[in-house]
Structure formats: structure tokens, C-alpha cells
Amino acid sequence: MDTPDKSVKMDDGTGKRHGIGRGRAALIIGALLAASLASLLLAGVAGSVGVPLAELASGLVDILRGEPVSLPAVLLELRLARALAAFATGAALALAGVMMQTLLRNPLADPYVLGVSSGASVGALAAMLVAGAAWMVDAGAFAGAAAISLLLYLLARRDLRGGQAEGRAPLLLLTGVILAAGCSALVTLMLSLAPDTSLRGMVFWLMGDLSGAQAAWLPWLVLLTSLAIAMREARPINLLALHDDAAATLGVRVGALRKGLFVCATLLTASAVTSAGSIGFVGLIVPHGCRFAFGADHRVLLPAATLAGGIFLLLADILARTLLAPQQLPVGAVTALIGVPVFLFQLHQLHRK
């Protein structure tokens, strides 16, 4: 029984690594990293008050020293804090989208399809109704998302095991959709009961809004941990996306992998929604666009979609705060306005192929 083991190890040790996939991955990720840096700098200089490129370097140095006193440095610090929050949020949503689509084996899934964001909305709006301190809204959103995730896990646990039931109804998807519908009803109820003074804030929150977002380490921690886990499991994730049964017979522990994807995707969604509200479309069109451009291989797709999601939301946020400056638009409206035509165009291209 040990002989196949040994022969495999020998094969692995002597076999030359295939360079094509790896080189292409490095190229794509490198280009996206460069684009990420460029868009962060753009976020720093763009705005109602411009920061001249000449003062960019000195401003950055000031911030790094910890004493931003000059006007460019103060502006840069404010804008970069928001830009980093936007980037982390977009990256988390896109990564969660890729994970959800694989988990449900459905390219139309997005981070919100299972109702995690709807739960967050209920929590956030309830907090706004009761008191409205910013931290309470955040806590309410996270609590709502966590509660729905837990409920979903308990109700649809059977579906997450995998490799057992055959011809099963998509229990997880149906449960999620129904829970989301229930949460939407609660949201409508709270909107109708809310006093006019808090209504505007609520609607902005529901649309997704980065104006209140602050630089925080928690979303980055969730993002980087999830990305690291997903990258490690990229090949099993590929197998799962191909076929449940095939993945199981190829030695993937399907149940554990599906549970891991579920936990990572819901945590990412909860952290994104907590910091910026329910920003739509990022988690749907960025994974789609990256699959279209770079292929379905998750070894490239996972990091590429993460970076592209960050870039996309960051650029959308720059538009949201500069388009009608000093008026700020809710970034969720901007992502939808960009997302709808891009998605339709892509769909059209795919059909023509």
C-alpha cells in the first residue's frame, strides 16, 4: 500500500515544474499589484482640492514619519485612510463572490445571495433606530451578519457536507434566499417606522457608502487570512468547481472544504458590509470579469479577483466623491451604474463566442 506513495514522491522530486502556468500567474498578479498601487496614489491626489504630484512624495514621507502637518499631508492621510478601507472592502467582496460562486457551483451567485448582507442591514438599521452611534451601527451590522450566517449553517448543514446526498435540492441556496427575503421584509418595516431624520442615513447605508469608513486593521486581517487559506486550497477549489463527485474521488475532503469556503465567504461579507454597507455588484461582476479575462483556474482567479475588486471599488469611490464634488454620492449607486452596462456587455460577448 505504501508503494504508490513512494513512486509518487520520486516522480514529484525529479519531475520538472511546468513553467507556463506559474509565469503567467506571476505576470497577472504583478500587473494587478502595480495597478493597485497606482489607484491608491490616484485616490491620494484626486479630489475637490488637488494634491500636486510634486508634493505627493513629501506628504507621504510626512505621514510615514507620523507628523502630517502640511495641508497636502493631512489631505493625503485622510484620503489614503478612506482609500485603504475602500480597497479592503472591494477586495473582500470580490473574494467572497468567487468563493460563493464555487460553493454553490453557480456563476450567478454573489456574496449577498445567501442573505448575510440582509442580516447585516437589519442589525445596522436597528442600531440606527435605537441610538445611532457609529460604532453601534457597525456592531449591529456585524451581529446581524453573524446571526444569519449561524442560522444558515444550522439549517443547511446537511448541504455543506457534500459527497453524501445525491440529487439533493440546493438546500443552502434556497435557505439563504428565503432568509434574505425575511430580512428584506424587516428592513422595509424599519424604514417605514423610522423618523424622517434618520431615514437619509439609513438609505445611504443600504446603498453602500464609504464616507464613514475608517482605516481599520480588522477587515485587512479577515481579508488576508481568507486569501491565504483560499490560495493554499486553490487546487482543491478547482476540483470542487468542476464536479463534487470528481473532487471527492480525487481525494479532496469535500465537506471540510465546503465548510471552510462558507465560513471564509460569510466572514468576508460580514466584514465588508460592516465597514461600508451593502455595496452591490462588486462581488458579482469582478469575479465574472476576472474569469472572462484570466480563465477559471482559481490559482490565478483568487488573487486576481481580490486585487481587481479592490481596484474597482477604489476607482468607483474616487468617482463617487469627485463627480459632483463637494457633494458625495453613495458608492453603491456608482458601482451599480458602472456594473450593469459592463456586465451586460460581457454577457453579450460571451454569447457571441
Next chain:
Amino acid sequence: MSDNMSAHYDRPLFGYPMIDTQSLQLRIAGRTLVDQLEWQAKPGECWCVIGRNGAGKTTLLRTLAGLRQPDGGRVRIDGRPLPQWPPLQLARQRAFLPQAKSDAFGYRAIDTVLAARYPFHAGSRWESDSDHEAALAALQAVGAAGLAQRDVRTLSGGERQRVAIASLLAQDAALMLLDEPANALDLAHQASTMALLSRLCREQQKTVLMAVHDLNLVYGIATHALLLMGDGQWQAGPVAGVMTAELLGRCLGHPVELVPHHGRVVYVAAPCA
């Protein structure tokens, strides 16, 4: 007999069969499909599973592959009960071709074949050159080398099935379980696929078990047959003893005649009254 001895009391003289079942029972929705199945297959044997719709062919294959728990009894591969196999080690020992399922994502055909090499180097991120060679060879073996770069969602049913069979070949397992491998294939590819499976059994001592509907297709290919009667009863053994008019008629619920034709046997369904 000491405990130590009794653990090995059933070790046969010439090693374990590739796969065997003891008192295996399969139930679906309260109905017993297979009862007390005592069956074994040795290296070099090519088995076909025959039975009506819903007789339990797919359920049996999935259970033997370890995708489903038996409802009674146990399955052993190479003498070791299925639950005791670590998944990756088992993946290098047995391969399974499920019935076609739609593809959700746009992988290239070569990607789906390369995926079958996963058990051989689960720890590394990228496939080696030898994996690419194995994948290409597998595609060539089913006449699908030209499809390597195609998006699997654009393949026809038969093309997709051939790519799926190539994945099975690339996994290079000693035991191959196939659920209706001839599905969607045209006549030429049905014949060449069967010839390929037969060759693997004869030349590489693989063990093949496949569910089939077309009896004539497996003539001269299958060495053994397992007939599922659908009510828990079964018949297993060499083709000559099991694929008789009487047993096939009972198994398929329709009279079958065995007609000699140019030195072979042709299975003919009796005309409907």
C-alpha cells in the same frame, strides 16, 4: 486462534482481490435495491453491471467508489475497508466516472484532465511537465487531443464525455468504476472506448466495472457481469454463465434472445407483441 491471527484469517493465498464486498446492502427511499451482495473482482477483470432503470447501478457504483455509505455490510479495496483509506491514497487506487453533469465554469478541457493528476502531488501548487504529458496522452487515447484548449462548456455531449474519460485515464488508478461510459458517444467512439477499456484490463491488469445498457457493446469486452434484479437479488460471474437468455430476461424485464452471428453472440430483444 489468537486475535492477531484472526485479523488475517481471510488473506487469500495470492493477495487480496482488487475490490470485494461483504453482505453489502443498498437501500433508496426504503426500497432494498441490492441485498447481501458478496462479490469480488480481480486485476485484469472487466465487469459490466446490468439492470433496469432504478435497479441501483449508479447507487452501487457510488457506494463502491466511497461516495456513499453502504446501508449494510462493507466494501474493501485491496483488502482494506473503504473508511480506513486516506482520501488521497484511495484516489491513486480507484477512479470514478460519474454520469455527465453540466459545467458551471469555463475551464479548458486540458484543465479538467490535469485536475485528475491532483492525487499525485496534492502538496504542490502547479502541475509538473510529466502531468502535462500524462494529460495530453490521455486526451490522445480518446481521440480528443484537438479539444485540449476548448472551453468545456462549448463541447458537445459526446466530446465532453470523451474528455471525462480522458480524466479517468489520467488518474491512472488500478480500479476504474464507470457509470455509463458509452453515454452520448457515437458508434465509432463507443467501440474505441470499449476496446480501450478492454486493453487496459488485458495489458495493464486494471480492474474495470462499468454500468451499461447496450449488451452488444460489451460483447467480447466484458469478462464478467453483475446483474441487478432490482429487488435485492443479483447474479455475478463470468459472462458465459450469467448473460444467459433466462437471467437477462429476468434482469431487464423483457425477453432477450441470444442469436449466434458470425462466431459471436448477438443479444436481441424479443419483438413486442
